[in-house]
Amino acid sequence: EFRRFSLERSKPGKFEEFYGLLQHVHKIPNVDVLVGYTDIHGDLLPINNDDNYHKAVSTANPLLRIFIQRKEDADYSAFGTDTMTRKKNVLSNVLRPDNHKKKPHIVISMPQDFRPVSSIIDVDILPETHRRVRLYKYGTDKPLGFYIRDGSSVRVTPHGLEKVPGIFISRLVPGGLAQSTGLLAVNDEVLEVNGIEVSGKSLDQVTDMMIANSRNLIITVRPANQRNNVVRNSRTSGSSSQSTESSLPSSTPNIIANFLQGEEESDEEDIIIEESGEPQQIPKAAPTSGSLESLTQIELHESAQNGFLPSSEMNLNHSAGSINMEYEVQDPDHKSLEEDGTIITL
């Protein structure tokens, strides 16, 4: 069934109201449905809360195409961001789900039922050999669950191969956050903690930094296993200029920390219990001129960026051009060097 109706773009209202409206216009008041829409790229995206509803309305051009499926026979695989190639088939996918009968049907609930535990961030600005992982400790009882150790890694520098001390993940606790994410592994070299480089810092210093940031820990690692790296479409891989690993300490600051936002800073959650009262969060006082100046480097970044860079294309070019940090795993000699973290370390 198709329906067409208009909405006030400036006042879209709440998702609940919209959902009710849909049920009303389709005269299906007691049927649970999944609501989706196609965004500008043609991807089928879900509408299930106020945020993505508002986002959907804002993308209407001027038409917003909405798909409604009954929840019990919905095809979840139709949703996704990588539907570029299937652009034209969005509708057919929805209408004829038997196209995908061959694939095993995995039931994954909608994002609203999830709480993030980890994410890979800044993929667009980091070299492919590096991975920036964010662990969301707050709200979970799971321990972070990993150990770090001293070690040494071999770097290619202008003066030739050089053995430099480094910090490595030495152990993952089974069932811990770090292990359950699958994003960190034993012998991964730790390069940064919440945007601060660890080179030149002792194991104890890095330990203290990680613990101090434990409620919102962002670690940049060079994975010991380089086979699962994200391969970007936008660049031609294998070009010789990118084949040397030259992770000089000075080169990493070029990478602008680009942390996802949206969550309040965790350590603002200090709790106050006034006499015989209930615990409550301590509010932030109106900022004064002094406070702004004292804000740390990260906080400044946070306030300046809203999670996505304005133009990811531009940044990709930037990283491809100026940061030659790529490393070719195929070369067996280089490979042994790369794994020095494991082998050479005493």
Added chain:
Amino acid sequence: FPLCQTVEHGFPHQPSALGYSPFLRLMAIGTRSGAIKLYGAPGVEFMGLHEENNTVMQIHFIPDQCQLLTLLDDNSLHLWTLKQHSGASELQEEHRFTLKGPPGSPPSAMQITAVLPHSSREVLYLGTESGNIFVVELPTFTVLEDRTITSEAVMQRVPEDYCNRRSCEFVEALREHPKNPDQILIGYSRGFIALWDLQNSKVTHQFLGSQQLENLYWQRDGSKFISCHYDGSYTQWPVSSDNRQPEPLQNSVPYGPFPCKAISKIYWQTTKNGVPYIIFQGGMPRASYGDRHSISVVHGSQQTAFDFTSRVIDFFIIFSSEPTAEFDDPSAMVVLAEEELVVIDLKTAGWPAVHPPYLASLHCSAITCSHHVSNIPLKLWERIISAGSKQNIHYSNMPWPIDGGTNIAPDPPQRDLLLTGHEDGTVRFWDASGVCLHLLYKLSTVRVFLTDADPNDNMNTLGEDEWPPLRKVGTFDPYSDDPRLGIQKIYLCKYSGYLAVAGTAGQVLVMELNDEDAEHVVDHAEADLLQDQEGYRWKGHEKLKARDGPVRFEAGFQPFVLVQCQPPAVVTSLALHSEWKLVAFGTSHGFGLFDHQQKRLVFVKCTLHPSDQLALEGPLSRVKSLKKSLRQSFRRIRRSRVSGRKRRGGSGNASEVQEVNARFDQDALQEMELAPVQRKIEARSAEDSFTGFVRTLYFADTFLRDSSRHCPSLWAGTNGGTVYAFCLRVPPAERRMDEPVRAEQAKEIQLMHRAPVVGILVLDGRSTPLPEPLEVAHDLSKSPDMQGSHQLLVVSEEQFKVFTLPKVSSKLKLKLTALEGCRVRKVTVANFGSCKTDDYSENDLAVLTNLGDIQIISLPFLKLQIRYPCIRKEDVSGIASCVFTKYGQGFYLISPSEFERFSLSTKWLVEPRCVVDMPEVTSNNHVRKSGVESAARKSRSLGDSGEDERKSGRLMEHALLNDETVLKEIQSTLEGCR
């Protein structure tokens, strides 16, 4: 904020050599780490450091010059000069020289064993292990090879049978004739002594000693000399023109007839009345007193063997150095023992000790905490001094005999006290105003308690007929009767004279200054910090038993109330408010508030997390033993370092030995590196151990509930990042005794990062820290601004946070750990004045981090002003011992016995500034050498132990420092202790 490390207070760690110049009246002390320190009149101090960290073996002043020579254990000689530079003297290394033999000769042949700077100041005579004496020209250090005195030349005319037995011996002592500079006395180790004529290059007299020689000493007139020997005997030899092969005049074994230890150094001092002073080191009967470190003084029928508590490094006698004087007339004996300096007055009957104005043994019992109070009011200062002077009656009144140089530093700007708490339950009050850290008064808390040690057991009361006539001297006594007596926290109110001290077994004593002796009962109260918790059992040490009934206290600080925490865990924080007459104390279980006016406990608060079992098991005992073993292992290392530097035997190849050592070290190091070192990364949680440990307590008069009324308040911060605030109601002065003090919990702040809270501070409406109690009443501070809004600063190990008051909202923060990976160890508000304008000053936070960095952070905006590396980050005890003053100076221990003083302020800078002028040189002035070298060398070889021990000690150190849990434990103990 320039960081200057200005002066080292206390006693040099591991002294190894002593020298004295009667001409300059300066004393020099060398250490095993290659430092050399000169001391003269109080305030006259110089320090130099050899480039190589080698042990200083011998120190010799060049006669009648502002110069001295040091011999290191790598066989290098160093010439130091006191030079005047912009009005003040400075010690500079001028020249270094290593005696080199002809190619192919064994290096041991060139090993210097005796040094004689000739009174002509032109040449040095260097006795070696080969028995040859080399002549070196000064100041160029050119070897005059044609003037070398070979052992063959000296032994030419020695009788055949004597000579055969005594080949291959080395030069033990070289002494210039006191009257005739052309003659030198040469003593060889196997006992042969010869008088050598420099002009004619021949032996004029030879003395056939039969015992192994230790040292030689000329009598003043040059007619006789004394030799002392390995078997504990000494021999007097005549020197006359007619007798070329004299027989000994007198041979005596003072502590015979049983075998005795060596006499390593001897003095024979003449007096007007004809009865000489014979002063010698060692010589005790081997079997029964062989372990004593003694120096005996014999004067006619009087004889005393001064018994030192640590090894004697060396000693010298101060006597009349006037060349025209007929007699020596000794006035004082200066003894450098391994752990202290002792000076004995030889002019006063009974030979009392002289109270040294510097070089105090800070560690006579191990320092457990320190507390600094700036700008002491004169009244209190005088009362403390008078209390102290009553304790010092057994000291001699003699003015300090080492009085060379002139102190030209300006008088200290204010009177500062440094209080150190010690393991044996004492608190020592030091005058920390100037360059000389001087003991003013010593307070003991032991009397309050019943301990095993009987105070009447006096070591000095030995019967008349005791032999040898031993007399204990010195204050160094590292053995504590009971570790529970240890002092952990000190708080002195300089205006009221109230003092609170707290100790290892949960004891809190409040004291008052009394100028008279008094006998009174100490009131006793218990604070059960586990009140509302059930099912816990304390497994740590028991509390100390307090003495019942009245106790006699000497003049000074006298305790009037004892608050005993239950369980008797170590007191971890202490605060005293002398205006409100309240004392607050905290342990790992909670904190309490005591009204010392009404002698009533106001409240207790348990901070223990229900799941924290570890806090109850008395971690202290466990950690204590660990600390002990650590200390032992360090001691082992120290000892083995000595053995590494012991005198090399004639056959041993020094460089080879060193090479082997180095290889071994490297192997050991590699082994250590293989040990896996890993650190757990985990967020802090409420269930962690020791979250209830109370780290800081703070009294403030501020707005806690609403912005219209301010009231007294008590703040407490714990290891788990919790801040408690209690509103107090203190009755007005006129009803102070009638109405009880009341307290009510007003706020509880939980920092989400849960790092230990190490400091709490309230800033007034002008963002100035609130003044100390009674400061305003004494007109020494502006009264705080109670109009504007107050702010609360909470310093955790990881962050600085400012909150508004009375409604707590976060205003500002500075993250330290997240950005730099360092944590706050010590934090104090310091006032920084300008050296240019008197009316400008500002308050900042002085912070010491666990990496040993010092940072200055501005108030109230929390901006990092400056950062300096100050203490090595491996120096855990140095960092733990650091104490800041209120005016931007600070102290930390660089060894168990030395405080390094530093300053961050341009205005308050205490550093030595002094001049040494050359006294007029009278012609024909032959100042006798004090004969230092041999004794120093001899005594050093006593403490030898095996090489293996050194290695294992080193391994142990490494293993301990690599273990995370052990490190944490050490850290927490140290924090707890200091």
